[in-house]
Amino acid sequence: MLHAFFLAWLGVALAQISPGPNMMAVIAVALGQGRRHALLVALGIASGSLIWAAAVALGLGALFSTVPVTLTVLKLVGGLYLLFIAAKALRTLLTSSTTNVVPSLAPLSPLGAWRRGTLVVLTNPKAALMWSAIATFLFGAGLGNLQVLAFGPVVAVSALVIYGGYGLVFSTGTATRAYARFWRITEAVFGAAFAALGVTLLVSATGR
Template sequence: MLEAYLITLTGVVLAQAAPGPNLLAVASAGLGQGRKAALMTVMGVSTGMMIWAVAVAFGLAAVLAIYPKLLTAMKIAGGAYLLWLALRALLSARRGGQASIRAHGAALSAGAAWRRGLLVVLTNPKAALMWTAVGTFLFGSGLAAWQVVVFGPLAALSAMAVYGSYAFLFSSGFAGRAYQRFARWIEAAFGLAFGALGGRLLLDGVREMRAP
């Protein structure tokens, strides 16, 4: 069991460290609202990791195999959410003042930051695919459902470590000063990044929905 956990955890950590919606959510919170909001976003992402572990342990992989359109629906929902975040960032960049990513302002409450992290990871179809692969590997290694559930807290702790490091980095004084100086450009960059990810997911979902 420990060997299977270590192998799987290594892959999960590498996936967490790679750029993606989770990292962008943490970075935007760190630059915009400061360390507390960034860390609460990390907590939301970590909570989502445990939810994915439970879902996989109790049949997500089987459900996706029977109902592949469920993944299509997740792509559409996740893409729409990321496009909404992109629109907010691009509009604030255009206005140049009422920023959705405000430099250490009070734009996001702790609960709102936690919900953003949770929604980003739960509506991310890449997370669904990753956790389906995780479940397949762990079950293939002979683990029981409860042992797959137990892997969830390990993935959540690794998320706290990886994304927490990003939270401290992007909420540092240097990052905050850089943001204040280049706020509109940074907002635009986040908007374009979220828009590219969201647009790709939404487009893939629509294409799959129209496919025979």
């Protein structure tokens, strides 16, 4: 079991390190609201990982394979949520004065920061595909449902370390001072990036 867990974790870690909605969500909040909120976003991502582990242990991975429309629905939901975040960034950009530096992508409460991390990972088709692959690999290695479920905390800890690390790096004084100076450009970049990711998911879902 430990050998299978280690091999699966290597693949997960590479996926977590790579750019995507999870990373962007952490960095955006780290720049705008600092370390605490960024770590809460990372905690939300870790919480979402536990939910995904429970879902695939109960057969959600197989559902994606046998009923492809479920993945299509997830892409639609994820795309719309990313566009919602992009719209909030645009509203912040248009309604804030040049002398009033505001948190990136609009201010979040501590609960809101955690919720954003959770929702981003739960509506991320990349996460759905990753967990489907994890389930296929672990079940194929002879592990049972409880053992697949037990892999969830491994991924959650990995998410806390990796995304928490991004949060710590981008909430440093150097990063926040740069954001304070160029916050309008930063808002525009993050808004455009989230919008591009959202549109990409919607196009993928419609098959165009």
